[in-house]
Amino acid sequence: MTVFLGDAIDYCAFPNECVEGVEEVSDIKLYGNHEACVLGMIDEEYFTDTAKQSLKWTKKTLCSSSIKTISSWELTNKNLYGSWETVFSHSSYSSPDSWEYIFGQKEAKKEFEKTSKESPGLVFIGHTHSPAVYLLDSSGCHSVPCTKSQLEIDLKPGLRYIVNVGSSGQPRDGIYMPSYAVLDTEKNSVFLGRFDYDAETASKEILNRGLPKNLALRILTGT
Numbered sequence: 001m002t003v004f005l006g007d008a009i010d011y012c013a014f015p016n017e018c019v020e021g022v023e024e025v026s027d028i029k030l031y032g033n034h035e036a037c038v039l040g041m042i043d044e045e046y047f048t049d050t051a052k053q054s055l056k057w058t059k060k061t062l063c064s065s066s067i068k069t070i071s072s073w074e075l076t077n078k079n080l081y082g083s084w085e086t087v088f089s090h091s092s093y094s095s096p097d098s099w100e101y102i103f104g105q106k107e108a109k110k111e112f113e114k115t116s117k118e119s120p121g122l123v124f125i126g127h128t129h130s131p132a133v134y135l136l137d138s139s140g141c142h143s144v145p146c147t148k149s150q151l152e153i154d155l156k157p158g159l160r161y162i163v164n165v166g167s168s169g170q171p172r173d174g175i176y177m178p179s180y181a182v183l184d185t186e187k188n189s190v191f192l193g194r195f196d197y198d199a200e201t202a203s204k205e206i207l208n209r210g211l212p213k214n215l216a217l218r219i220l221t222g223t
């Protein structure tokens with residue numbers, strides 16, 4: 001089963017194709033803040049100047065069937081996978097439609113505090129564009145270093161986890177390769193991985209569309 005955690009559009013030269021691709025390969029689809037803006041749920045003022053320029057182009061470029069498709073995506077999704085009650089959310093799980101960022105251990109600690117002990121043991125998020133893992137045990141909230149391009153974490157029953165899968169469209173952790181996460185319910189583990197792609201062509205296509213230059217540059221360096 002494949003889960004998409006939101007923000008398929010607004011960073012790239014092919015928004016319609018991205019929406020179509022997500023729809024084709026994903027069983028669960030969430031909308032992120034960029035889809036929410038296109039759907040009129042949040043104001044453009046929330047975004048940076050670069051994102052505002054990109055949003056203007058994306059809104060003009062998206063066809064009606066893409067709009068219809070993203071309007072069918074969910075804000076969050078909750079289910080049981082193996083022994084893990086699991087939640088998927090683009091941003092914070094405690095307040096998914098306020099689009100709060102969980103940038104580090106401080107925000108993760110607050111997120112654990114805001115959600116009760118009965119809350120799901122496993123939460124998958126994105127939004128910051130950087131892979132990260134936080135866990136809560138009896139001694140408090142801990143951050144698991146995610147500096148390597150691949151990482152496998154054994155999930156321990158009774159602990160709670162927030163897994164940020166990073167970004168497939170615009171990584172910002174210094175590695176240009178798209179990131180993803182795999183939950184293995186038999187091994188009780190989460191694998192964070194990367195894959196290679198033709199970032200140079202993707203970058204050139206962004207420039208060809210007249211989109212902001214820094215969108216084209218940052219995907220080459222993952223910054």
Ligand SMILES: [Fe+2]
Nearest residue numbers: 007032033127
């Ligand atoms: Fe986002």
